[in-house]
Amino acid sequence: MIQDMRLIELKGVCKQFGDTEVLHDVDLYIRKCEFITLLGPSGCGKTTLLRIIGGFEMPSSGEVLFEGKDMTGIPPYKRRINTVFQKYALFNHLNVFDNIAFGLNLKTPEQLGVHTKKEKKDEIERRVTRMLKLVKMEGYEKRSTNALSGGQQQRIAIARALVNEPEVLLLDFIYVTHDQEEALTMSDTIAVMNGGRIQQIGDPKGIYDEPKNAFVADFIGESNIIPGVMLEDDLVRFSDTDFQCVDEGFEKNEPVDVVIRPEDIMLVGEDVGMLTGVVESVIFKGVHYEMMIVSGQFKWKVQSTTMQPAGTRVGMTIVPYNIHIMHRTDMDHVPYNTCVPTDDPQEEAKP
Numbered sequence: 001m002i003q004d005m006r007l008i009e010l011k012g013v014c015k016q017f018g019d020t021e022v023l024h025d026v027d028l029y030i031r032k033c034e035f036i037t038l039l040g041p042s043g044c045g046k047t048t049l050l051r052i053i054g055g056f057e058m059p060s061s062g063e064v065l066f067e068g069k070d071m072t073g074i075p076p077y078k079r080r081i082n083t084v085f086q087k088y089a090l091f092n093h094l095n096v097f098d099n100i101a102f103g104l105n106l107k108t109p110e111q112l113g114v115h116t117k118k119e120k121k122d123e124i125e126r127r128v129t130r131m132l133k134l135v136k137m138e139g140y141e142k143r144s145t146n147a148l149s150g151g152q153q154q155r156i157a158i159a160r161a162l163v164n165e166p167e168v169l170l171l172d173f174i175y176v177t178h179d180q181e182e183a184l185t186m187s188d189t190i191a192v193m194n195g196g197r198i199q200q201i202g203d204p205k206g207i208y209d210e211p212k213n214a215f216v217a218d219f220i221g222e223s224n225i226i227p228g229v230m231l232e233d234d235l236v237r238f239s240d241t242d243f244q245c246v247d248e249g250f251e252k253n254e255p256v257d258v259v260i261r262p263e264d265i266m267l268v269g270e271d272v273g274m275l276t277g278v279v280e281s282v283i284f285k286g287v288h289y290e291m292m293i294v295s296g297q298f299k300w301k302v303q304s305t306t307m308q309p310a311g312t313r314v315g316m317t318i319v320p321y322n323i324h325i326m327h328r329t330d331m332d333h334v335p336y337n338t339c340v341p342t343d344d345p346q347e348e349a350k351p
Helices: 046-054 096-105 117-134 150-162 179-186 204-209 214-219
Strands: 006-017 020-031 036-039 061-066 081-084 168-171 189-194 197-202 224-232 235-238 241-244 254-260 266-268 275-284 289-295 298-304 313-317 324-327
Touching (some): 150 168, 179 204, 189 204, 189 214, 197 204, 214 254, 214 324
Antiparallel strands (some): 006 020, 006 061, 289 298
16 A cells, blocks of 8 residues: 555665765655655755756666656656755746746646647746745746845745646755754654665654664754663663663663653652752753753753752653663764763762
């Protein structure tokens, strides 16, 4: 059933520019009516992947299928895909109306579902007017694109792509709001990329709650990532303390990475906390306070609706469900949240 819904499928796609491999063995599928986001740092391969789907680059190896058919060698204008690039690629010598209508003007009347040149002109007028209304740019038809703000240019670029009624719309630019927040809010599916590879793919909640590795945990939202040891199923040790968790399938005494989200740490009295520490700093963020708490050799980021002033000694409690265990990975790009060691035993974790 899911297989039948697949519109685009990438199988083992690799791309090299000279000796540099920018995509490595990428497997990905996009289903009909799905909003999928490629999320990752600059240089991770997102744009190259979009260009391959759009037909602007050919893969060095692998397959790109559209409804099960190989698209290799098919030029962009023959694909039912439109791309909006970071620079928008608007035609400065054309006004807003003519920019949106550009692709339609290249089609025959029959391709637009009409029969005469007069009907074609009317159909173009109808479609462009509808797109201007959709992107809330009515009245800008005769305006030069040079006179538009960046946001307005972005909307015209989207309108120009949508007016051709593509099966797939590829958007290669960053939204005005924080990209990770935008991705979590808008997407049906997120593919997190790094170093030319897809690190994890899934629905936003699944990726946020169950990151596969430290890179994903650190890149999607905010995290406390610390080293630990999986003593046995459902029992992990970190910060010199044993914690019950809900993770299984690890080797006994296996070194692991532990992820705990700032909002999942409960502040309690110093005498009843699983960990104890001292509040180093407090920032008010509207719906919650963000506190940095020093406990032993680690700084914990804690988000709570209850504020504890800087200098206050507090206890911290974490329920098993909110402790996420990951296999140890290369952490060069995601430093553990260590701080300067202290000799004060009151700031160490409780044994």
